[in-house]
Each structure stands twice: as C-alpha cells, then as structure tokens.
Amino acid sequence: MIFVTGGAGFIGSNFVLDWLAQNDEPVVNFDKLTYAGNMNNLATINQDPRHIFVQGDIGDTEHVAALLAEHKPRAIVHFAAESHVDRSIHGPAAFIETNVNGTFGLLEAVRAHWTALPAAEQAAFRFLHVSTDEVYGTLGANDAPFTETTQYAPNSPYSASKAASDHLVRSYHHTYGLPTLTTNCSNNYGPYHFPEKLIPLIITNARAGKPLPIYGDGQQVRDWLYVSDHCAAIRRVLEAGQPGEVYNVGGWNEKANLDVVHVLCDILDKLDPKAAGSYRDQITYVTDRPGHDRRYAIDARKIERELGWKPAETFETGIRKTVQWYLDHQDWVSDVQSGDYLKWVAKNYQERQTTAGVAK
Template sequence: MIFVTGGAGFIGSNFVLDWLAQSDEPVVNFDKLTYAGNVNNLAALREDPRHLFVLGDICDGAHVASLLALHKPRAIVHFAAESHVDRSIHSPGAFITTNVNGTFSLLEAARAHWSGLPGAEKSAFRFLHVSTDEVYGTLGPHDAPFTETTTYAPNSPYSASKAASDHLVRSYHHTYGMPTLTTNCSNNYGPYHFPEKLIPLVITNARAGKALPIYGDGQQVRDWLYVSDHCAAIRAVLAGGRVGQVYNIGGWNEKANLDVVLALCDILDQLDPKQTGSYRAQISYVDDRPGHDRRYAVDARKLERELGWRPAETFETGIRKTVQWYLDNEAWVSDVQSGNYQNWVEQNYARRKPAAEAA
C-alpha cells in the first residue's frame, strides 16, 4: 500500500492512474479537492478496489495519522500543494498554509508512523516529496541548467513556499534519519491539466475563439516534461533512489513560451481547423507578471546515471498527444470550466456519516 497526497490534481491523478496501470499495489489517495483537485480525473478507477479516495487536508495531522495507522503504507508520495504562480501573487497565504504548514504536518505524522514500524518495514519505508525546479530561481540565456546542488533562489511566493517545504523534508532526514527523497521537476504538461496553465489555457481559448495571452515578449524559456514521463521518473526514484537524495526531473525540452503557443496553434490548425485562417491570429500580448523568471532549464543526468531514466516523449510527440487528448475530452473540459466538477464533494459527502469516508 502507498499513501498519495494530492492524488486528484493534475500530476497526482496521472501518477495514480499510471501506478495502477503498472502495479496491483493499492493506493490511498488523500486530497482536499481545492480548485485544481478533480475526482473526475480518476473516473477510470471508480470501481477499482485498489484505489481508495479519502477527502482530507494535509494540515489535519490527526486525520493523516489515523489513516497511516489504519492502512500502514510502505511509502508516502507527497504531491499536495498550491502550485500556480499567478495565484500565489494574489493570495500568498494559501501557499504558506498548504505548502509549508501542510508539509510540516504531514512530516510529523509520517515520522510518528515510521518510528513505530518494525525493523524491516522501517528500513524499507520512504517519504517522497515532489517539488519544482522553480526553487532554484532564474537562469540567464547562456547559464548551465539547474543541478541538484544549485543554490536555492526562489522568486515568487509559490517557489518560496516550495523551497521551504524542500528544506523541511531535508531536515527530517538529517535530524531524525527519516528516509526521505525529493524530486524537483520542470514544467509538466499533458492530460487533466487545469486550464489556467499555459498549454491547456491556449488549447481551450483557441477553440473558444478567445485571445491567446502571451506575457511580455513571450521569450520566457521553460523545460517541458510530459506528465507520464514525470510519473515514470517518480516510480524510479521511489524504487531505487538513494535515501536523503534529491533528483532533478527534466524533459530536455527548452522552449520559449511564444514557441509553445505557436506550436499549439499549428497542431490545432491540423487537427481542428477553423473555417478561415489560423489560430495564430488569436495571439495577444499582455503585460508581464511581477517577478516573472526568465528561464528554467533542468539537468537530469543524475537521474539517468543512477536510475537509468530518460523521458520517452519529445516535446513534439508529447504536445501532439496533449492537444488530441483535449479534443477527445470536451466533456471534461466543459465540466472544469463550468465548475461543475466541484459539485462532487457535496453530492458524495453531504449525506454521508463522518466515518464513511474511511470505511
């Protein structure tokens, strides 16, 4: 049994789906279902006895502790986080609450659980913390990519809160000996991505005839990682990563934001053409956001060298799969945009007894 936090979000739900496609080991999926958490991402597992969804908040240490005592997981994979930079600029408090205080509460519950395990189980236990390359700050156009030893220099409330959580995880290994692992990934894309992020926003806006907003000059560079490649990397780190170590996960795909938008427009022109003209005509430039990091690039050679992982998708193959998924899943997109997906909590829990969620 593994315990996954944030397993109804974009990366978390992809991880749970991929995990159960690769393994029969059950998953306890613990998610608060904030705006980006969507149980419809997990619709394929609705009748699957290997998947137990529990509604809850990682800040609720007593709830987490009760679940760890009940299910006795061999590992915790921690995705739960507030993750959108723009939201952190407008409402930084939520990021401190979830990413810092929530990670602390989870670590405390995990430490108590791990400390009480018998010898072999205690040695085998792992706490894998999923983080971001944004903790390293920004790069110049000719700087070497981020490595695991790059000095932290976060530039947004989001990246600062994730940096704090990384440091907490590190401290629990060095102070208490807890067997932790940390991964720092580059920008993910793929199915089930909430449509406020660049790639799903462009796809959905383009098809709706809306403007395709580009921050500033559009030359901000990111390393793009297809989400299923990220999930495969996490499985590799969980299985064979050295305790206490950090592993960077990157796609080896540096692209300027404008080039990403142009590629999306060109693929949509092929797969879902407009009656007249190209989707490129909808591109619109808007004021840059405050403190916008100019470039991220990730050196993932440590992960390749130690665990043999490399991404299976190029940007060209992954982005085409992503566009096709959004074209094939219009009902999911409509449900997210309307907010109807959030009604699940009320429908599922309003008439239940408190103990039913863990039954």
C-alpha cells in the same frame, strides 16, 4: 500499499492512474479537493478496489495519523500543493498554509508512524516529496541548467513556499533519519492539466475563439516534461533512489513560451481547423506578471546516470498527444471550467493591459 497526497490533481492523478496500470499495489489517495482537485480525473478507476480515495487536508495531522495506522503504507508520495505562480501573487497565504504548514503537519504524522515501525519496515519505508525547478530561481540565456546542487533562489511566493517545504523534508531526514527522497521537476504538460496553465489555457481558449494571452514578449524559456514521463521518474526514484538524495527530473525540451503557443496553434490548425484563418491570429500580448523568471532548465543527468531514467517522449510527440487528448475530452474541459475558474481567468488575464495588440 502506498499513500499519495494530492492524487486528484494534475500530476497526482496521472501518477495514480499510471501506478494502477503498472501494478496491483493499492493506493490510498488523500486529496483536499480544492479547485484543482478533480474527481473526474479518476473516473476510470472509481470502481477499482485498489484505489481508496479519502478527502482530507495534509495539515490535519490527526486525520493523516489515523489513515496511516489503518492502512500501514510502505511509502508516501507527496504531491499535494498549491502550484500556480499567478495565484500565489494574488493570494500567497494559501501557499504558505498548504505548502509549508501542510507539509510540516504531514511530516509530523509520518514521522510518528515511521518511528513506531519495526526496524525492517523502517528501513524499507520511503517519503517521496515532489517539488519544482522553480526553487532554484531563474537562469540567464547562457547559464548552465539547474543541478541538484544549485543554490536555492525562489522568486515568487509559490516557489518560496516549495523551497521551504523542500528544506523541511531535508531536515526530517538529517535530524530524525526519516528516509526521504525529493524530486525537482520541470514544467509538466499532458492530460488532466487544469486550464489556468499555459498549454491547456491556450488549447481551450483557441477553440473557444478567445484571445491567447502571452506575458511580456513571450520569450520566457521553460523545460517541458510530459507528465507520464514524470510519473515514470517518480516510480523509479521510489524504487531505487537513495534516502536523503535529490533528483532533478526534466524533459530536455527548452522552449520559449511564444514558440510553444505557435506549435499549439499549428497543431490545432491541422487537427481542428478554424473556418477561416489560423489560431495564431488570436495571440495577444499582455502585461508581464511581477517577478516572472526568465528561464528554467533542468540538468537531468543524475537520475539517468544513477537510476537509468530518461524521458520517453520528445516535445513533438508529447504535445501532439496532449492536444489530441483535449480534443477527445471536451466533456472534461467543460466540467472543469466552473464559475470559480472563469472568475479567476477574468482576474488574471482580462484585467491585464494589452501591451502590443494582436500577434500574427
């Protein structure tokens, strides 16, 4: 039995689905079901007895402790987090509450559970904390990619809250001996991605005939990682990672945001063409967000060298699969675009000043 937090979110739900497709070990899926937690992501396993879903808050130590006592998991995989930089700018308090205080409460419950285990079970137990490359700050155009020893330099409330949670996890290993593992991943994309993030936002806006908003000059560079590759990396780290270690997980796919949008438009032009013109005609530049990091890049050689993992998808294969998934799952897209989500889009994008008209 493993215990997954945030398993109804984007990466968490993909992990749970892939986990149950790979083996028969049951999963306790613990999720608060905030705006980004979506039970529709898990519709295909709703009746699967190996999937035990429990709604709850990771900061509720008593609830977590009761579940750990009941189910006796051999491992915790901790995805639960507020994860959108733009939302952290507008409302940082929720990020501190969930990512810092919530992780602390979870660690306390897990430490108490782990301490009471027999010695052999203590040694086999793992707490895997899923984090982000954004804790490392930003890179210049010619800087070497982030490694596991790169100094932390978070630049947004979101990345600062994740950095704090990373430090808490590290401290519980070094102070209490809790067998922790931390992964810092690059930008994920793929099925079930909530459409406030760049790739699903562009796909959904394009098909709806809406503007495709590009922050600033669109030259912010990210390393893109297909979500199933990330899930495979997490499984491998859980299986063979060394307690106390950090593993960077990246796709070796550095792309400027504008280039990603161009690729999406070109794929949509082929798979779902407009009556006239190209989806590129909808590109619009808007005011950049405050403190926008210029470049992220992950050096993923450690996890390949020590654990034998490397991504299976190229950006070209993964992005085409992603676009096709959204075209094939319009009901999911319609359901997730609730009134609250539309209010958020209005706040973050429609109120931004258009800076350079429409890009051709």
